[in-house]
Amino acid sequence: MSHRFLAAMAVAVVIAVALLAPPPATGQAQSPAKATPAKPTPAAKTWTVPRTADGQPDLQGVWDYRTITPLERPKELGTKAFFTAEEAANYEKQENQRQNRDLIDPEQGGLFYPPGGVVPYNEFWYDRGNKIVGSKRTSLIVDPPDGRLPAWTPEGQKQADLRAAEQRSTQLGHPHADSWEDRPLQERCLVGLNAGPPMTPGAYNNNIQLFQTPGYVVILNEMVHDARIIALDGRPRGSIRQWKGDSRGHWEGDTLVIDTTNFKRETNVEGSSVNTHLIERFTRADANTLLYEFTVDDPTMWTRPWTAVIPMSKSEDPIYEYACHEGNYAMAGILAGARAAEKAAEEAEKKGSR
Amino acid sequence: MQNRLRSAIFAGAKAALIVALWVGAVPTIGQAQTYKAPRTADGKPDLNGIWEALNTANWDIQDHAARMGPVVALGAAFSVPAGLGVVEGNDIPYLPAAAAKKKENAEHWLTADPEIKCYLPGVPRATYMPYPFQIFQTPQYILMAYEFAAASRTIYMNSSQKSPNDTWMGWSVGHWEGDTLVVDVTSFNDQTWFDRAGNFHSDALHVVERYTRISPDALDYEVTIEDPKVFSRPWKMRMPLYRRLEKNAQLLEYKCVEFAEELMYGPLRKQSSEGKGGSK
Numbered sequence: 195m196s197h198r199f200l201a202a203m204a205v206a207v208v209i210a211v212a213l214l215a216p217p218p219a220t221g222q223a224q225s226p227a228k229a230t231p232a233k234p235t236p237a238a239k240t241w242t243v244p245r246t247a248d249g250q251p252d253l254q255g256v257w258d259y260r261t262i263t264p265l266e267r268p269k270e271l272g273t274k275a276f277f278t279a280e281e282a283a284n285y286e287k288q289e290n291q292r293q294n295r296d297l298i299d300p301e302q303g304g305l306f307y308p309p310g311g312v313v314p315y316n317e318f319w320y321d322r323g324n325k326i327v328g329s330k331r332t333s334l335i336v337d338p339p340d341g342r343l344p345a346w347t348p349e350g351q352k353q354a355d356l357r358a359a360e361q362r363s364t365q366l367g368h369p370h371a372d373s374w375e376d377r378p379l380q381e382r383c384l385v386g387l388n389a390g391p392p393m394t395p396g397a398y399n400n401n402i403q404l405f406q407t408p409g410y411v412v413i414l415n416e417m418v419h420d421a422r423i424i425a426l427d428g429r430p431r432g433s434i435r436q437w438k439g440d441s442r443g444h445w446e447g448d449t450l451v452i453d454t455t456n457f458k459r460e461t462n463v464e465g466s467s468v469n470t471h472l473i474e475r476f477t478r479a480d481a482n483t484l485l486y487e488f489t490v491d492d493p494t495m496w497t498r499p500w501t502a503v504i505p506m507s508k509s510e511d512p513i514y515e516y517a518c519h520e521g522n523y524a525m526a527g528i529l530a531g532a533r534a535a536e537k538a539a540e541e542a543e544k545k546g547s548r
Numbered sequence: 549m550q551n552r553l554r555s556a557i558f559a560g561a562k563a564a565l566i567v568a569l570w571v572g573a574v575p576t577i578g579q580a581q582t583y584k585a586p587r588t589a590d591g592k593p594d595l596n597g598i599w600e601a602l603n604t605a606n607w608d609i610q611d612h613a614a615r616m617g618p619v620v621a622l623g624a625a626f627s628v629p630a631g632l633g634v635v636e637g638n639d640i641p642y643l644p645a646a647a648a649k650k651k652e653n654a655e656h657w658l659t660a661d662p663e664i665k666c667y668l669p670g671v672p673r674a675t676y677m678p679y680p681f682q683i684f685q686t687p688q689y690i691l692m693a694y695e696f697a698a699a700s701r702t703i704y705m706n707s708s709q710k711s712p713n714d715t716w717m718g719w720s721v722g723h724w725e726g727d728t729l730v731v732d733v734t735s736f737n738d739q740t741w742f743d744r745a746g747n748f749h750s751d752a753l754h755v756v757e758r759y760t761r762i763s764p765d766a767l768d769y770e771v772t773i774e775d776p777k778v779f780s781r782p783w784k785m786r787m788p789l790y791r792r793l794e795k796n797a798q799l800l801e802y803k804c805v806e807f808a809e810e811l812m813y814g815p816l817r818k819q820s821s822e823g824k825g826g827s828k
Contacts, residue, residue, distance in 0.1 A: 246589075247588075247590065248589065371818075372817065372818035372820075373817045373818065374809050374813050374817075382805060382806070383805055384805050384806060403689075403702070405684045405686060405689060405691045406686065407596050407686060412693065414702070419668075419699070420698050421691065421698065421700040423682065423798075423799055430796070432798075436801040437801055512702070512709065513702065514712060514713070515668075515715040515716060515717055517667075519666060519697075520667050525812075525813060526813060526816060529813055529817070530816055532818070533816060533818065536818070
């Protein structure tokens with residue numbers, strides 16, 4: 195939290211955001227079985243869900259979803275779904291060391307940075323948390339049971355290969371930047387990396403504020419200041435496609451369920467398509483914990499739906515204004531850099547041919 | 549005779565009463581308010597809903613005649629509509645240097661107006677841009693979400709919390725004065741404007757907004773602007789805001805970054821002899 199002022203500093207350096215850590219954050223999760231809503235822990239038994247004036251479970255407040263638990267379970271952990279307390283402490287220690295950008299020598303490479311590449315942000319910029327989720331799960335993905343994204347469809351594989359190649363060349367300092375449209379949506383400040391939908395922990399700004407009024411829930415994302423307005427009155431969905439899709443919500447017991455379709459492009463989850471059907475569930479587990487579970491069903495890209503659970507912790511801090519586009523000097527820098535590199539190559543070629 | 553006179557007087561009085569009732573049913577801002585707004589669960593006037601200004605203040609907050617727009621090809625479709633100003637007395641008390649700056653802004657509108665680049669519009673401009681906004685009113689926080697640029701701001705009710713930094717949308721603290729929501733907005737940067745006519749402010753801007761329901765479907769919106777670096781005295785704007793009555797009215801996305809990128813980054817696009825840039 196000490197780095198929250200970064201948000202207000204805006205993106206003085208949006209730079210190649212694609213290079214930022216994959217979903218890393220904090221939280222005391224309960225450990226729900228698979229894709230089911232929260233089960234109260236023994237400690238929470240005396241706690242009852244607060245209600246709004248109109249009788250809905252009160253989910254309001256600022257929620258922080260930092261964690262260093264990865265979206266996908268590291269392959270080497272195999273079938274291990276939970277850490278023991280000791281393993282968790284070891285993992286946190288190692289992961290905090292491994293993630294620390296200040297300890298990575300660009301010449302040597304490290305983490306997912308290849309040797310001789312670019313480590314675009316130093317540690318100062320990160321606010322990814324330093325703890326794994328309270329459930330001690332080894333991944334945020336709870337289904338498939340191996341904690342990993344399901345197999346790609348042929349189209350999904352094709353897109354994944356293209357992304358990997360692009361990421362590699364960006365990491366090596368040669369971003370594809372004929373135009374701004376070649377850059378990822380988050381670098382253009384059109385959508386936030388972690389803001390969703392669905393929300394997934396990222397490098398910084400892992401905060402939302404929930405508002406509830408009769409008939410509505412609003413999710414205000416700190417990342418790229420997006421207010422997702424969700425009507426609860428069962429109104430029909432129109433034909434308009436939007437960056438954040440079109441969401442409708444309803445209550446199932448004490449769980450808020452949000453159903454989103456009509457995406458304009460991919461969601462914030464890498465590899466998803468416009469055909470994504472997203473179901474999100476919010477359940478208060480105790481006074482300080484909001485469980486966020488989402489299921490991505492995208493038959494264009496994945497061979498089966500998948501589900502992740504992210505615990506969010508109550509925060510007393512305000513949401514900061516993250517004026518991303520307004521401070522996006524990096525986009526001009528990336529494009530100008532690419533043009534300069536082309537010019538240099540052209541001149542080198544001319545010289546060589548003389 | 550006496551009876552006929554009396555009945556004529558009575559009829560006249562009745563007509564006057566009817567006129568009075570009819571006028572009363574269509575309140576205009578500025579007259580005494582007797583309308584009693586529905587309440588939220590905590591007993592406050594209910595401001596929830598989707599609202600929009602219906603004026604040309606975003607073109608120019610002062611009186612302005614119609615004039616030709618900046619894009620020849622768009623002719624009558626995108627020229628500037630005339631409008632009565634929303635500034636009280638139509639006078640903005642600029643300090644001399646600021647008046648010169650305003651004039652310069654107006655002359656360089658197309659390159660200098662932050663709206664054109666899809667920057668967060670600030671307050672009060674966000675309120676009267678030609679896009680709807682939605683109020684979400686809770687006892688502790690009131691969220692105002694604007695369609696333009698996905699801008700929003702949170703109003704902290706009865707809070708003593710200070711802004712952590714200067715911002716585009718300001719730091720809003722609210723309280724109720726009778727049936728009026730009063731919002732005190734500070735901690736602005738100096739980057740936003742009031743309109744497309746170059747009216748501007750500094751980072752010393754202090755805005756006080758007053759939102760009052762005057763009918764089932766209208767709010768009275770009054771704003772006091774104070775900025776000692778730019779103006780010689782505080783001044784006011786005032787306008788009604790109207791409820792969007794469409795069935796299933798919904799705030800849609802206007803993520804305008806993508807509409808400003810060509811303007812902002814176009815010269816940095818790869819120029820190819822085959823005419824094959826990176827984007828379509």
